[in-house]
Amino acid sequence: MKTRITELFGIEYPIIQGAMQWLSKPKLAAAVSNAGGLGTINMTTYETPEAFQEDIRLLKSLTDKPFSVNLSLLPDTKPDGPIKGFLQAIVDEKVRIVETAGSSPKPFMDLLKSNGCVVMHKIPDSRFAHTAEEVGCDAVCIVGYEGGGHPGMSGVGSMVQWPLTLERCNIPVVGAGGVCDGRTMYAALAMGLDGVMVGSRFMMAEECEIGPHLRQTVIDAKETDTVLTQMSIRNALRSLKTQEALNIIEFEKTNPTFDELYPLIKGTVTRAAFESDDPQAAQIAMGQVIGRIHDVKPAAQIVKDMMDEFMALHERVTKML
Numbered sequence: 001m002k003t004r005i006t007e008l009f010g011i012e013y014p015i016i017q018g019a020m021q022w023l024s025k026p027k028l029a030a031a032v033s034n035a036g037g038l039g040t041i042n043m044t045t046y047e048t049p050e051a052f053q054e055d056i057r058l059l060k061s062l063t064d065k066p067f068s069v070n071l072s073l074l075p076d077t078k079p080d081g082p083i084k085g086f087l088q089a090i091v092d093e094k095v096r097i098v099e100t101a102g103s104s105p106k107p108f109m110d111l112l113k114s115n116g117c118v119v120m121h122k123i124p125d126s127r128f129a130h131t132a133e134e135v136g137c138d139a140v141c142i143v144g145y146e147g148g149g150h151p152g153m154s155g156v157g158s159m160v161q162w163p164l165t166l167e168r169c170n171i172p173v174v175g176a177g178g179v180c181d182g183r184t185m186y187a188a189l190a191m192g193l194d195g196v197m198v199g200s201r202f203m204m205a206e207e208c209e210i211g212p213h214l215r216q217t218v219i220d221a222k223e224t225d226t227v228l229t230q231m232s233i234r235n236a237l238r239s240l241k242t243q244e245a246l247n248i249i250e251f252e253k254t255n256p257t258f259d260e261l262y263p264l265i266k267g268t269v270t271r272a273a274f275e276s277d278d279p280q281a282a283q284i285a286m287g288q289v290i291g292r293i294h295d296v297k298p299a300a301q302i303v304k305d306m307m308d309e310f311m312a313l314h315e316r317v318t319k320m321l
């Protein structure tokens with residue numbers, strides 16, 4: 001298949017595995033890349049640059065196909081701050097594809113581009129597409145409001161955000177938020193997008209190391225079983241409707257300060273819930289698309305099923321003409 005994204009990244013299919021803190025590790029990323037998509041690992045999963053570098057090396061040993069590394073940035077993340085060692089690991093390991101998210105990648109562009117990186121910036125609102133292009137990003141990924149993780153504060157879903165993003169920039173556009181199969185991928189590409197990003201569906205890949213309890217919770221969940229936490233700090237997180245996510249929302253109604261809220265929302269609480277396989281004990285990023293995900297299968301099968309369904313739909317549409 002040939003799109004601006006397959007050409008840019010050198011991949012067979014324009015299917016990008018969404019970065020998932022604590023979960024998108026080399027085993028999953030390599031399985032997606034080996035299947036012809038683009039696997040991703042997250043910088044924020046690692047406590048030290050050394051551990052991050054070690055897993056980049058592990059990923060390279062598991063696949064000779066392209067992969068990407070996600071840098072989740074905060075507005076005050078500075079290239080010479082604590083992130084410096086992680087950036088050095090990217091440079092030392094000659095990582096070619098970097099996905100930035102969370103905040104403008106502008107302060108990092110010189111370093112990344114001078115080291116030959118291709119940069120895709122993930123945005124939760126089409127309003128930011130123009131800026132991504134202006135600061136020199138090679139592609140942009142737009143997440144609709146239904147997406148797992150941080151879908152922004154606009155409340156606008158993929159069907160409106162995706163085409164608006166196409167209208168607001170000239171670089172390749174990847175659509176995220178609600179994509180889990182050939183149907184949703186076909187819709188994205190038919191609309192004019194260059195690729196799709198898939199988060200929640202790949203969380204239910206065999207290679208994603210989550211416990212049986214969380215797996216069953218996701219299998220049983222409906223499309224209405226997500227909630228938005230962190231609205232009070234304008235950093236919405238779409239999470240599985242767990243007991244702790246509901247507790248956080250209740251606590252937010254009391255107008256806590258950030259310092260009061262932080263102990264409940266910090267990433268290590270979610271890591272502990274993954275480790276103990278107790279999904280109710282934390283907020284767990286998850287998209288509304290879980291209402292359409294009811295099985296666990298190898299990442300390669302997810303990619304193959306998406307492509308088979310995509311082709312069948314193409315035949316159907318072609319017959320209509």
Ligand SMILES: Cc1cc2nc3c(=O)[nH]c(=O)nc-3n(C[C@H](O)[C@H](O)[C@H](O)COP(=O)(O)O)c2cc1C
Pocket residue numbers: 017018019020021023042044070072101102122143146147148149150176177178179197198199200201203284285286287288289
């Ligand atoms: C469990 C989980 C953890 C995530 N963690 C991150 C993260 O650390 N950084 C990031 O940029 N996006 C993160 N995301 C968002 C995904 O990369 C992707 O944008 C999103 O899942 C797409 O929407 P979908 O869930 O409808 O496929 C996470 C998503 C999930 C489901």
